[in-house]
Amino acid sequence: MLRPRWLAMLALCLVVAGVFAWLGQWQLGRALDTSATTPGETEQVLPIEQVVEPGAYLNSPLVGQKVQVSGHFVAGDFIVVSERMNGDDQGFWVTGQFRLDGTENPTSLAVAVGWAATLEKARDAASTLNAGGQSTSTMTGRLISDEGPRVPPRNDPDALRSMSPAALLSRWHDIAGLDVYRPYLVADQPLGSLVRIVSHAPAGGGGLNWLNLFYAAEWAVFAGFAFYLWYRLARDAWEKEVEELADAQGGELA
Known part of the structure; x- marks a missing residue:
């Protein structure tokens, strides 16, 4: 993981994760930027x-x-x-x-x-x-x-x-x-022979946009996956080298 190739890959993952984290923060801000409405x-x-x-x-x-x-x-x-x-x-x-x-x-x-x-x-x-x-x-x-x-x-x-x-x-x-x-x-007013639709004023309350909150959590998962992808690729490369080294040593002993 300390080889230049994988350090460069880690830097790229940091950039990608940073973008995802910014998007998550933006969505979280939108989810919470919904102040309560006053009556009327x-x-x-x-x-x-x-x-x-x-x-x-x-x-x-x-x-x-x-x-x-x-x-x-x-x-x-x-x-x-x-x-x-x-x-x-x-x-x-x-x-x-x-x-x-x-x-x-x-x-x-x-x-x-x-x-x-x-x-x-x-x-x-x-x-x-x-x-x-x-x-x-x-x-x-x-x-x-x-x-x-x-x-x-x-x-x-x-x-x-x-x-x-x-x-x-x-x-x-x-x-x-x-x-x-x-x-x-x-x-507010019906057309023709129709009856007016009853439509009450909404009750004032705190605003929390659950859709934006879900998107914020989704971006956080994507940011974590960027690091997992780097770790998984580096580990696969290491395991492949270990297998090749074991095969080479086994061939020399034979």
Whole structure:
């Protein structure tokens, strides 16, 4: 291990481990840089660009933040999502693709525009909205993190059971070069015949981003693996030399 070759390899591993350690420290800082929100802070309506960028995850303290967006709904992209609670009642959401105005690239936000008690009412409302025009409007609502896709039931493979902008994107129209927000918006005011979705203000609390914390631990493991790799390579080379020396000595004795 004291040979120049392996000392040079160790220096390289130190550089790699140092980079991994810096990345881990950065992720740890992001995990802890989530101070508690004060009561009512999320109720201050902000432009969405001040809260989150398209494609970015919504930081924990900002989940439930009230935002305002201007744009229009894309006709034909009102879709029903099942298994949605509204208070104590289970029903269905109608969601739409809201195309924002004033963005450099085409940018859309998934919006839950209202609740219906039955699938028939939800589908009727979605059909009516899909038949409407694309008039410009301003939407205000609460930003919620993506729930992630869920497996649909066997008897209805096209059903959506979770509010996932990624899953909705696969069914939207006109998506070439489209930027999409990861969180979705629960509208303050329902559209059409739909019922307003109950959306309570989040309870203020300490913020700890578990995803960033996991990434920080992951980078620490990578840094340790860099040293283990150097040790393993050096040991393998040493064991090979010992075997060759033993073979050579055995040949001389024979």
